[in-house]
Amino acid sequence: MSLNQKKFHLIAILILMTFFVKGIFLTTILPMFKGQDESRHYNTIQFLNEPKEKTWEIKDGFSDNMQDKRDLSTYRFSEEIKDTAWKTETHRLRYNKKDTITFTNSFNGKNEMELKENSLPAVNKSYPVDVVNGSLYHKIGSLVEKSLENKNIFVKFYSIRILSLILVTISLYFAYLTLKTIGLSRKNTLIILALTTFQPALSLYATNINYDSLLILSFSIFIYGGVLYLKQGINKKNSTLLVLSTILGILTKGTGIVLVFILMGIIFFETFKKAKKYSKKISYSIIILLISILILTFSTYTKHLPVSEKGLPEIIISLDEYALDTINLRSFAQTSETYWGIINLENKITDNLKYILVFIDFLSFIGILIYFFVDKNQIVQYLPKKKYTLFFVIMVFALQAGVRLAGWKYFDQTGDVGLGAPGRYFLPTLVPHLCLIYIGIGTILSVLKIERALKYLLIISLLLLFYLSFDSILNTIIYRYYLL
């Protein structure tokens, strides 16, 4: 059945709306401070809003080991956050999967009215304050917080969660533009967009107070700028998108540096391509300037790596130990699990899915290799051109490299893999990743002369993610926090 333009746009709008509404529902069912590092990010936002002159009593000398991990009211957070955390009984939910908070027989919590009417001030008294390095996300969040300063903490907190959701919904719009630009059919564009919408981890993290939501947006804009550049050549529109999204990424989170390197790569490529048009003097000057910027950027970045004060043998040993601990099937399965949002309850259907997903990734990888080496006439028309595929591969691997290098640094300092590589770190390249799976599997099916099966596989994947998405909402989150 053909899909006309009007219908295509209407379904795309429906998909974006679904993501937003699902996000609002998830925002609601996830209790306060249960998002990833949410209390710390929210404290950062409140800290930015504090007056510069501290007129209240400050107690210094606190440290992490003076805190009870289960009890946020013992953390170095604002008085309002500590008081709310205690009165909303978050201590019954932290590091504990067997209890809920104490519910009342009404629509208001036990201490809700007290928190609404007599909240403590949103100022930090325990120093050093526990905050994240303030980023653009926190500054935007602090504007929302400021505009609602007369409202209770529930209005402020959940409004900032919705801000995160809006940022990720916008990023989904850019994903839609990207999919349209790389030449996918209308149907496949919509299915991949819907797969992104039903990917449970993206929806869940989109509702957290966390700078990852702005990072996802910056990557999404960058990817769109990148494919536009590949389609049209350099022009005002795509260069603006690329530069602005890179700046946005850097101002948001350390991982944003990945975009700088890719942008530099694009500039290099473009300069070499156009070098013939300029006089030798100018082109050499540009190249020297670019190399200097690259060296400067790289040397700045190496300060954050465990290579600056080490000799080569020590670097190799350290890297080898890190690789042994992190590059194995178990570690990949763990990353895959948190990337796809499978929450590890004893659910027979989802329990082994992480291994299936790693296998699909592996199969796609083989497919991509075939895709790059077979004659282009043998590849069916519905797969995007190689230049887009190569760009997606670079995006995915660059982010992988960035995250792994940061992980290696942590391992080198502590001897512990720490958080490892949680799947959420890779969500900024979710859409290129889905496209690569599509291309990889599409190539294999194409080689096997059963390319018609691809559209059915896409729809079956959609059904699977639909199931996982609702399973995580109903049978995991609602069950865990409200029905135990």
Added chain:
Amino acid sequence: MKKFPIKIILILGLIISISILTKQFLGLINFSQSEIALERGENLKAQQNQTLIQKFTANRDGLFQIQFLLKYCNLNKGDEIKMELFDESCSKKIREGLLIKTHFSHNEGVYNFRFKQIPDSNNKTYCIKATTLKNKENGKIVRFYTTENSYFKYTAENTTTGERTLTHLSMRPGYKNENLYQDFKEINQRISQYKPWFLKHHAITIFFLLMSLSSLGTVVLLIKNL
């Protein structure tokens, strides 16, 4: 040759997914006495063929399950614990069944005793007998945690060995309402707590319906236009 009805099969797949999700969710509905935290205090052994007794008073109608916190229990590898619910005098049996696993059995050691709902349980005192029918040979002895928090005024006892504790078993009764409408209303109440005005009560119902309808609409339209 007649075309393979793939779209119908996909729609059937969607209906089956929704049925599984709904069945699972309805099976999870339970309103525990949420003030009770399952705590790990002293533990009480329950070797094979030994029976523990614990009394408790229900605080509302619709009693239908009791959760227990156990230290060692491996139902997968052959441990089996029979549960019986008696009246206050421990003489008239009301319900019986086996202890079963929950989502959190593996990590947290929470196990369930589920039975047919008792509609008029409010303020009534019941007596539970837990008998270890099988305890895997060479395995660890089944142990029930007790708690120092006195949610119930009765203490636990191993009637076979006579071992008594000054505390009661770490356990939590669960209830259901008379019908699904009341269950959903109570879920809505629980979710509404500590939420801003725009994410409370009717807003939750509206967002849930919008989410479900738009998700279903998306999947159906994509299958239809395949």
